[in-house]
Amino acid sequence: MNTSMSLWRQRLYRQFSLMLANQPKLGYYLKPLLHWNKPQWHPDYHSASVIDICWETEQMLSIWLKPAASWPGFTPGQHILVTLLHQGRYISRSFSISSSAALFTQQKQIRISCRIQPQGEFTKALASRITSLTELSISDAMGNFVLAPNVDSKDLKTTVMVAAGSGITPLWSMLSSMRCWTSPIVLFYSVKNAAQAAFLAELKLLAAKQPLFELRLIETDISGRLNLIRDLATKADFSLRQAHYYLCGPAAMSQHCKEQLIQQGVPAGAIHSEQFGFALPAVVGEMKQALILQKGKEILIAAAAGVPLLQVAEEQGLNPRFGCRIGVCFQCVCQKKSGQVVNLRTGQVSGDGPEQIQLCISAAHSNLQIEL
């Protein structure tokens, strides 16, 4: 009853707003007026002021933010979409929150830690402008890569965390938010070399203080790639099938670990993974993968370089809206969630964050995620 009432109220408000302002919410109409001197505030998101910054490693920048009171909070492990007004346009990228739940409850602050990629449009802009930035826009916290509730209660199963590179951020948020330790946690932290390991001092401190926590640092420059199964075999009193797994890092790493674990008989339900971007640039090679989201369904299709995505989708039996097919009418515009496309008319390569693309003149430049 209550929900149907509020649904009704929402509908009524929407109709009223459409009638009065031709906008689904009045905020869109009033934004240019009320925030005329704050164009950096994205109307869909919350503003957050930049409190402090610090370089964790040569490549990783940490930013402390104080979100506006409207921001609803987060569960350790979740990520937010960070939006920046750069050269007139909003550019966005998602980042895991790397700070503890306590920092937010006590000081209303959060920290994001961003790996600055020289070819990434967003992180490059962020790094070059960070000293003059006072505000960013952030979305609600998203994602279900969070500790299963039984981990810090009576369940005494071991938790195995695997982080590769900047994949440490959500895991460090989980670890630093732990208040009472009842079961052991082991963290495999794979980095190129120790100089590039963010939060290493904090992790070592935690390992020294907390007997239930074990840190295993893998420097791939020295010992080669992580072999999870082999490394876990050396662990005393440990059964592969009696553990929870949290994997975070490049998609290929997560996928590889997951396959190995499942081969060893670990139930899929015990493996949680956060892929850092489905579309981490697979720029080289003729074929890219495009994950198409349509009406809640996910369809994975192969997209050849140089072929318009509209044609690719149609050949797979999808029927996106289209018009002129020559890049004039903007009928086939749809949301790219991540990945890069190349504009076939100008040859220009897009950024890798969320933005709108014209399907008829865009071809895959990397793996993609698109919403029709």
Added chain:
Amino acid sequence: MKLNEQQLAALAAELDAVKAGVMSELGDKEANYIRRLLLTQRLCAISGRILMVLGFITPWLWGLGVMLLALAKILDNMEIGHNVLHGQYDWMNDPVLHSQRFEWDIACDAGSWKRTHNFEHHTYTNIIGKDRDFGYGLLRLSNDFRWRLRNVWQFVTYLVLSTLFQWGVSYHELAGERVFFGKKKPDRVNSVSHKELKKAFFGKGARQLFKDYVFFPLIAGPMWLWVLAGNLLANLIRNLWTSTVIFCGHFTKDVHTFTQEQCEGESRGHWYYRQILGSSNFTGPRWFHILTGHLSCQIEHHLYPDMPALHYLTVAPQVQAIAKKYGIAYNSGSFLKQYATVVARIIRYSFPGGKATPA
């Protein structure tokens, strides 16, 4: 002069280069311009509606309010709405200025506009039988159309269309799809069902009518009649202005029409060629260009519908030079001169005969 395919390809390359020069530089300048304009539009709309109610102090305030509301509607429809719906500001990723989400203060539903205008009109500009905007299925504007008796009074039809222009635009797609009257044309592929077309038409129309003629008069209390009359007048001013500007863009004396055979499988160069010949510009001061939504640069708009419109004036000399180089007529003149030829055209083709204008 007829251009061969090689020349057309060279033409396309030169025009593409002009566009690339502007598009690669898009940034703060354009974003600040459109945001400032959005702010101006909101201020005009809100102050206009308030001033109308204050008409009881002196009717001059009411008059000022009407003018401000008309200005707000014109800015919303022309320099903001029309250009945003073309995707000129999509690159900003701003939900308030995005072609997929924008809706405007006019009876026509934005989705319907994007299909008939962005797609049909801009893709098939001035191709007889494909671009329904050439005469809107109401007026005979060249000898490509058979003369009918109803053409005799088409100047009156034109005046009525201008007066009710927002409704003409809004009904345009439904007329083309023969939703209520007429036999459906077999070659039309419609991507949207008649049910959806009707829903959008009645829904948007009803909201606009309710806003201007019920909601605002009601909350004005004793001033209701003044507000109602003011809103009616503001809508009328907007209708006449938009209609006049648009007629000057495609129906002046020297615009060319094209046959479907001429354009079958056409190259990009021929598409550009057709856009130049099918459109006409008019001159005026800067504020005047803004009020037309830069449709005073109809030629540049048709070449580059997704280029932020404030740049049309800057690329116009380059486009004109390229047109001259390839011997393509570049149709431009003062506003009054161009409008006079529009009126002459409507009257001339009210009667049988006349020149056919294919390029």
